Amino acid sequence: MSTKDYLEKDYYKVLGVPKDAPAADIKKAYRKLARQYHPDANKGDAAAEEKFKEISEAYDVLSDDKRRKEYDEARSLFGGGFRGNNPAGGFPFDLGDLLGNTGGGAGGLGDILGGIFNRGRTGTTQTTPGRRGADVETEATITFMQSIDGVTIPLRMTSEHPCRACAGTGAKTGTTPRVCPNCSGTGQVSRNQGGFAFSEPCRECKGRGLVVDEPCPTCHGSGRAASTRTLQARIPSGVRDGMRIRLKGKGAPGERGGPAGDLYVVVHVRPHRIFGRDGDNLTVTVPVTYPEAVLGADIKVPVLGGMPVTVKLPAGSANGRTLRVRGKGAPRKDATRGDLLVTFEVAVPTKLSEAASAALEKYRDATADHDVRGELLEAAKGEG
Numbered sequence: 001m002s003t004k005d006y007l008e009k010d011y012y013k014v015l016g017v018p019k020d021a022p023a024a025d026i027k028k029a030y031r032k033l034a035r036q037y038h039p040d041a042n043k044g045d046a047a048a049e050e051k052f053k054e055i056s057e058a059y060d061v062l063s064d065d066k067r068r069k070e071y072d073e074a075r076s077l078f079g080g081g082f083r084g085n086n087p088a089g090g091f092p093f094d095l096g097d098l099l100g101n102t103g104g105g106a107g108g109l110g111d112i113l114g115g116i117f118n119r120g121r122t123g124t125t126q127t128t129p130g131r132r133g134a135d136v137e138t139e140a141t142i143t144f145m146q147s148i149d150g151v152t153i154p155l156r157m158t159s160e161h162p163c164r165a166c167a168g169t170g171a172k173t174g175t176t177p178r179v180c181p182n183c184s185g186t187g188q189v190s191r192n193q194g195g196f197a198f199s200e201p202c203r204e205c206k207g208r209g210l211v212v213d214e215p216c217p218t219c220h221g222s223g224r225a226a227s228t229r230t231l232q233a234r235i236p237s238g239v240r241d242g243m244r245i246r247l248k249g250k251g252a253p254g255e256r257g258g259p260a261g262d263l264y265v266v267v268h269v270r271p272h273r274i275f276g277r278d279g280d281n282l283t284v285t286v287p288v289t290y291p292e293a294v295l296g297a298d299i300k301v302p303v304l305g306g307m308p309v310t311v312k313l314p315a316g317s318a319n320g321r322t323l324r325v326r327g328k329g330a331p332r333k334d335a336t337r338g339d340l341l342v343t344f345e346v347a348v349p350t351k352l353s354e355a356a357s358a359a360l361e362k363y364r365d366a367t368a369d370h371d372v373r374g375e376l377l378e379a380a381k382g383e384g
Helices: 003-008 011-015 023-037 046-062 065-077 144-149 290-295 354-366 374-380
Strands: 136-142 151-162 188-193 196-201 224-235 244-247 263-269 276-278 281-288 297-303 306-313 321-325 340-346
Touching: 011 023, 011 046, 023 046, 046 065, 136 151, 136 224, 144 263, 151 263, 224 244, 224 263, 281 297, 290 297, 290 340, 297 340, 306 321
Parallel strands: 136 263, 281 340
Antiparallel strands: 151 224, 188 196, 244 263, 276 281, 297 306, 321 340
């Protein structure tokens, strides 16, 4: 259950029992309401179903002694919870800001309530959490063969790192930063509002905890400077064109001890002159002669990065027939490989010798009674 639930929902009111009700009364009230609003007794009634969920949620909290105690402590701390955008007798507020749900990190009410709802996790509260470094994206172009076998490539990256001139302090050489007198070096200050104390980044030092009187001329006091580095990136085997590879922790470095971001490499694969790709399968087109297609033949087929294999082309194979060679495709994640899809195309010669022309003429005369287009023309006369 979220912190917001503890603050906004009155589970005693949901079950219709007083706050000091014993466990037996809570159980009795729950059973009565559960029978009344159970979905089986109210089929098709969305309101009853929602009420049943609310009743079950309330009972889950109040029937557990530990959770009930935490719930009572929270509501006691905030006078029974917040109502709308103006708590009774209080000031206008945004509940999302109070709960720390604006994405800004530490400092929200969720941190204040951590001791109530997250007991046993930690004994201290981190006042200046480290900030994770930014993610970085780059591109790399590899060959078709490298995409199949995998390759390690160098990547030249430019990003922000601690300034070498001042070793990341932001202070001019020969000087040192001083502890911020406003926040005593914590980087956080407390702000009182409506009887509550909230932590926020110190405006004097911008959350660093240090003040630079004489800024470094290289980084102008930021402690960061652009630097170029070369790293080795491993592109896994079987990668496809346009695939995005994530290299964890290879992005921009973090701040205040925070982890580095990630590096994303968008891979571009140069097309191969002979082979193509269809998912985990490789494709290749192999020319054959007309007699080989008609009579059948053993055809040598190229394999990417290996010796050719022999494929038996059955007699009477039509132009464009595709056969499969198992295990000669791209590698998969489970260490198996796809297949090689071989498409056979009849190569029509542009020049013939006299003997070849005479042989084809004899073949034509011998098959003159076989009309290959007769069925097509006859079908065209019909209605479809």
